[in-house]
Amino acid sequence: xxxxxxxxxxxxxxxxxxxxxxxxxxxxxxxxxxxxxxxxxxxxxxxxxxxxxxxxxxxxxxxxxxxxxxxxxxxxxxxxxxxxxxxxxxxxxxxxxxxxxxxxxxxxxxxxxxxxxxxxxxxxxxxxxxxxxxxxxxxxxxxxxxxxxxxxxxxxxxxxxxxxxxxxxxxxxxxxxxxxxxxxxxxxxxxxxxxx
Amino acid sequence: xxxxxxxxxxxxxxxxxxxxxxxxxxxxxxxxxxxxxxxxxxxxxxxxxxxxxxxxxxxxxxxxxxxxxxxxxxxxxxxxxxxxxxxxxxxxxxxxxxxxxxxxxxxxxxxxxxxxxxxxxxxxxxxxxxxxxxxxxxxxxxxxxxxxxxxxxxxxxxxxxxxxxxxxxxxxxxxxxxxxxxxxxxxxxxxxxxxxxxxxxxxxxxxxxxxxxxxxxxxxxxxxxxxxxxxxxxxxxxxxxxxxxxxxxxxxxxxxxxxxxxxxxxxxxxxxxxxxxxxxxxxxxxxxxxxxxxxxxxxx
Numbered sequence: 001x002x003x004x005x006x007x008x009x010x011x012x013x014x015x016x017x018x019x020x021x022x023x024x025x026x027x028x029x030x031x032x033x034x035x036x037x038x039x040x041x042x043x044x045x046x047x048x049x050x051x052x053x054x055x056x057x058x059x060x061x062x063x064x065x066x067x068x069x070x071x072x073x074x075x076x077x078x079x080x081x082x083x084x085x086x087x088x089x090x091x092x093x094x095x096x097x098x099x100x101x102x103x104x105x106x107x108x109x110x111x112x113x114x115x116x117x118x119x120x121x122x123x124x125x126x127x128x129x130x131x132x133x134x135x136x137x138x139x140x141x142x143x144x145x146x147x148x149x150x151x152x153x154x155x156x157x158x159x160x161x162x163x164x165x166x167x168x169x170x171x172x173x174x175x176x177x178x179x180x181x182x183x184x185x186x187x188x189x190x191x192x193x194x195x196x
Numbered sequence: 197x198x199x200x201x202x203x204x205x206x207x208x209x210x211x212x213x214x215x216x217x218x219x220x221x222x223x224x225x226x227x228x229x230x231x232x233x234x235x236x237x238x239x240x241x242x243x244x245x246x247x248x249x250x251x252x253x254x255x256x257x258x259x260x261x262x263x264x265x266x267x268x269x270x271x272x273x274x275x276x277x278x279x280x281x282x283x284x285x286x287x288x289x290x291x292x293x294x295x296x297x298x299x300x301x302x303x304x305x306x307x308x309x310x311x312x313x314x315x316x317x318x319x320x321x322x323x324x325x326x327x328x329x330x331x332x333x334x335x336x337x338x339x340x341x342x343x344x345x346x347x348x349x350x351x352x353x354x355x356x357x358x359x360x361x362x363x364x365x366x367x368x369x370x371x372x373x374x375x376x377x378x379x380x381x382x383x384x385x386x387x388x389x390x391x392x393x394x395x396x397x398x399x400x401x402x403x404x405x406x407x408x409x410x411x412x413x414x415x416x417x418x419x420x421x422x423x424x425x426x427x428x429x430x431x432x433x434x435x436x437x438x439x440x441x442x443x444x445x446x447x448x449x450x451x452x453x454x455x456x457x458x459x460x461x462x463x464x465x466x467x468x469x470x471x472x473x474x475x476x477x478x479x480x481x482x483x484x485x486x487x488x489x490x491x492x493x494x495x496x
Contacts, residue, residue, distance in 0.1 A: 035277065035278070036276075037276070037277065057366055057367075057370050063309075063340070063366050066306055066307040066308075066333070066336065066337075066367055067366075068369075102364065102365065102366070102370040103370070104369050104370055111427070111428075113425065113428065113472045115471075115472075116428065116471070116472040116473065118427070118428045118472065122368060122369045122371075123355050123356065123359070123368035123369065123371075125427070125428055127428040127472050127473075129473065136428075136472060136473035137428045137429055137430055137472055137473060137474075137475075138242070138430045139242070139427070139428055139429060139430035139431070139432070139433075140353070140355070140430075141332075142304060142307075142331070142332030142333040142334075142335065142336055142356075142368075143276060143304070143306060143307070143332075143333045144211040144213065144243070144274040144275065144276050144278075144280065144281060144304050144305065144306055144333065145213075145274075145275055145276020145277075146242075146243065146276075146304070147213035147241060147242050147243030147244070147245070147304065147430075148213035148214075148274075148275040148276060149276075150213075150241065150242055150430055151213060151239075151241055168276055169275065169276030169277050169278075170276050170306065171367045171368075171369040171370075172333075172368075172369070173276055174369070175369055
């Protein structure tokens, strides 16, 4: 089967059917950015201001394959843009969500390997040595920041302040960031149980 | 002895996890824990360097008389911002007509559907279409584009298979029920991926049980040796892609190469006696021995 006619049609902007509904778009606005790295930064700025913000897939027409957008309530949208402007990170676009957006994976899975603990967040896996809290391995993912981040993270202590600063630039990098947070949470919870 | 060069080289396309690694088209070699690409070198940890190291090592074992020019890499430094990936995409479209590769293996690249479609168009315009293999980010782009069926081989793990089976997901990050994807669902997920034309003709699915499928039908399952400690170790999927690509480049047919690569990759991990803290470089040391065990039992 030749793919030529199909590819030509792809360049005429015919795309696959839009994603199915995964959230209620009523009363929400999405903020789009130049790249995933900016989204990750923007999320941190907005959360620090106490704004309720969620990471979602952009509307189907705006997707390139590895991207995400932020979603805030319409009531908070202008305040969010103001906060981001003060940080020099204004969104490229702010629009009411006409399409239903896909939600990212939000569940974590843990696997106990005796002296080591692995957490899986979406398609990324992060493993620490229990006794030392040292990151010993990173696996999964397929975006180019994963090998780079892994090289920077492995060997560091989970609670090392530079670990939290290692933001990815892609969805895989973001999932790795979530895995770091979850392992920190588990470690702190275990510590609290020990002291209780 | 005169070394044989394949008339149509195999091209590995990926990224190097360093910010300043220049866009390079070159042969590649691996020595201990370092990969040499042209005049540059980088450590073998995971990602494309691990895939390339496995391919080089496997190639040297199965085709010791062949030229090092038979396998080429096109790669650039990329830390996730996509500059290196886009440079690679641009260069690939330029070199394809003259290079006429026999196979192209796409790996850790920033998914970009528009570039994906341009490259597929360039492949289609070649007199002889190469064998097309996609793993990692490029497999995500291939699925997102709607042209997954144009590929000869994908190498997803069980979670990535769930992504391929989820028609609406643009990336594994958004896959519904991703964490619920388990071994028991593999056949169902494969059928879903094929039904929506989101699978390559041949699929190598990595999991507790590895599976090889063609046209929606599972033809082989490989469950031994079972080494659960390999799951946390980054790069074990990359090495599988490198091994199967080297076997295919050597002339082994897809139906033989795929199950053989699964067995070799598992055997390599078993021989290494890993812990969750092991590195893929430590495991790759055992690839020649794993290939030797395979060749003793098959016609590779």
